[in-house]
Amino acid sequence: MIRVENVSKSFGSFKALDGLTLKAGEGTVLGLLGPNGSGKTTTVKILTTLLAPDSGDARVAGHSVLAAPDLVRRNLGLSGQYAAVDEKLTAFENLHMVGRLYGMNRRTASARASELLENFRLTDVATKRSGTFSGGMRRRLDLAGAIVARPKVVVLDEPTTGLDPRGRLDTWDVVSRLVADGTTVLLTTQYLEEADRLADNIAVINHGRVIAEGTAAELKQNAGTERIGVVMRHAADLPAAAAVLHAAAGPDVRPELDPQNLGVSIAAPQGHRTLVRILTELDAQALPVEEASLRRPTLDDVFLRLTGHATADSVTDAETEGVAA
Ligand SMILES: Nc1ncnc2c1ncn2[C@@H]1O[C@H](COP(=O)(O)OP(=O)(O)O)[C@@H](O)[C@H]1O
Ligand SMILES: [Mg+2]
Structure with missing residues (x-):
C-alpha cells in the first residue's frame, strides 16, 4: 500500500532524505521513528504529493506520486503535525465541509460527519466552534477529517506530539480502530512507546536514511x-x-x-x-x-544505540556498555 523507493531530497546543499526506502502492506501500521530533523515530515510531504523527490519514487496504493499524483491524493488521508481545522466552523461543519469537498452529497456528508463525531467522542461539542476546542479535541477533529472519505492509506505526522496523556490514549485508540477497518497507516513519531504500541513494523531513520527496521521485538532483540x-x-x-x-x-x-x-x-x-x-x-x-x-533491552536502548540520541520520552538509564555497533 505504501512504498518509498530510494528517495532523496535536498534543500539547497542539505540532504534531508538520502536514499530512503520504506514499505507497508495493506492494513498494517508502519512507524517512522526518528529524532527531530531526521526527515519524517519531508517523507510525509513526498508521500502526500506536497513535495516532489529529487530522485526515486513513492507509491500509494500502487500509484506513483510522480506519475499519478491525483490518484495518490484520492487514496490518501493526511493529518499533519499541526491540526488543520477551520476555527470559525463547528466540529460538524468542519467534517461536513470535508465530505462535500470529496464530492459527497449533503445527506451523505451529514451522515458521515455525525458518524465520525460519534466515533471520536465529539458529539457533545458538534455544534461548538472548533476555535474553542482543547488541543486534544482539535487533534481528534483533525484525525476525523483525514478519514472522512475512507481513504485506503492514512498518513499521520506526529499525531500525539503536544497532547496530554489522555489525548495520546484517545489518538492511539483511533489509530487502532482505523487499522481494524483495514486502513494502512504511516505514522511518524518521536515516541518509542507509541511505535512499540501501534506499529506492526518500525523504520528507525536518522539523517534521512533508514538505520534499522523490523518489528519492535526484532529491534529490541538486536539492541543487545x-x-x-x-x-x-x-x-x-x-x-x-x-x-x-x-x-x-x-x-x-x-x-x-x-x-x-x-x-x-x-x-x-x-x-x-x-x-x-x-x-x-x-x-x-x-x-x-x-x-x-x-x-530486557527496551526500544529506548535501540534508539540510543542507533542514533546516539535519547528520545523525547526515554528513560535514560539505558546501558551504554557494549553498545558499539
Ligand atoms: N523547506 C525546507 N528548507 C530547508 N530545509 C528544510 C526544509 N524542510 C526541512 N528542512 C530540513 O530538513 C531536515 C529534515 O526535516 P523534517 O523532515 O521536517 O524532519 P522531522 O520531521 O523528522 O523533524 C531538517 O534538518 C530541516 O531543517
Ligand atoms: Mg516533523
Whole structure:
C-alpha cells in the first residue's frame, strides 16, 4: 500500500532524505521513528504529493506520486503535525465541509460527519466552534477529517506530539480502530512507546536514511542481550556474588559492580535460565539477596544505540556498555 523507493531530497546543499526506502502492506501500521530533523515530515510531504523527490519514487496504493499524483491524493488521508481545522466552523461543519469537498452529497456528508463525531467522542461539542476546542479535541477533529472519505492509506505526522496523556490514549485508540477497518497507516513519531504500541513494523531513520527496521521485538532483540542484576543484603558478599554471576553467565562477560547500592550485574544472553542458576547458587552459598532483576533491552536502548540520541520520552538509564555497533 505504501512504498518509498530510494528517495532523496535536498534543500539547497542539505540532504534531508538520502536514499530512503520504506514499505507497508495493506492494513498494517508502519512507524517512522526518528529524532527531530531526521526527515519524517519531508517523507510525509513526498508521500502526500506536497513535495516532489529529487530522485526515486513513492507509491500509494500502487500509484506513483510522480506519475499519478491525483490518484495518490484520492487514496490518501493526511493529518499533519499541526491540526488543520477551520476555527470559525463547528466540529460538524468542519467534517461536513470535508465530505462535500470529496464530492459527497449533503445527506451523505451529514451522515458521515455525525458518524465520525460519534466515533471520536465529539458529539457533545458538534455544534461548538472548533476555535474553542482543547488541543486534544482539535487533534481528534483533525484525525476525523483525514478519514472522512475512507481513504485506503492514512498518513499521520506526529499525531500525539503536544497532547496530554489522555489525548495520546484517545489518538492511539483511533489509530487502532482505523487499522481494524483495514486502513494502512504511516505514522511518524518521536515516541518509542507509541511505535512499540501501534506499529506492526518500525523504520528507525536518522539523517534521512533508514538505520534499522523490523518489528519492535526484532529491534529490541538486536539492541543487545538481557541483563541480570542482583542487590545483596551485605556489602561483604559482593565479591562472592560477582563470582557466582560470572560463573553462571560465562567467561566472555564480566560482572559490573555497583558497591554503593550493593549491586552486581552482568549481561546474560539466556536471561531466564541464567537468572535461575544464579539465584540457586547464591542460595546454596548462603549469600542473601535483596533484589534480583532481569532487564530486557527496551526500544529506548535501540534508539540510543542507533542514533546516539535519547528520545523525547526515554528513560535514560539505558546501558551504554557494549553498545558499539
Ligand atoms: N523547506 C525546507 N528548507 C530547508 N530545509 C528544510 C526544509 N524542510 C526541512 N528542512 C530540513 O530538513 C531536515 C529534515 O526535516 P523534517 O523532515 O521536517 O524532519 P522531522 O520531521 O523528522 O523533524 C531538517 O534538518 C530541516 O531543517
Ligand atoms: Mg516533523
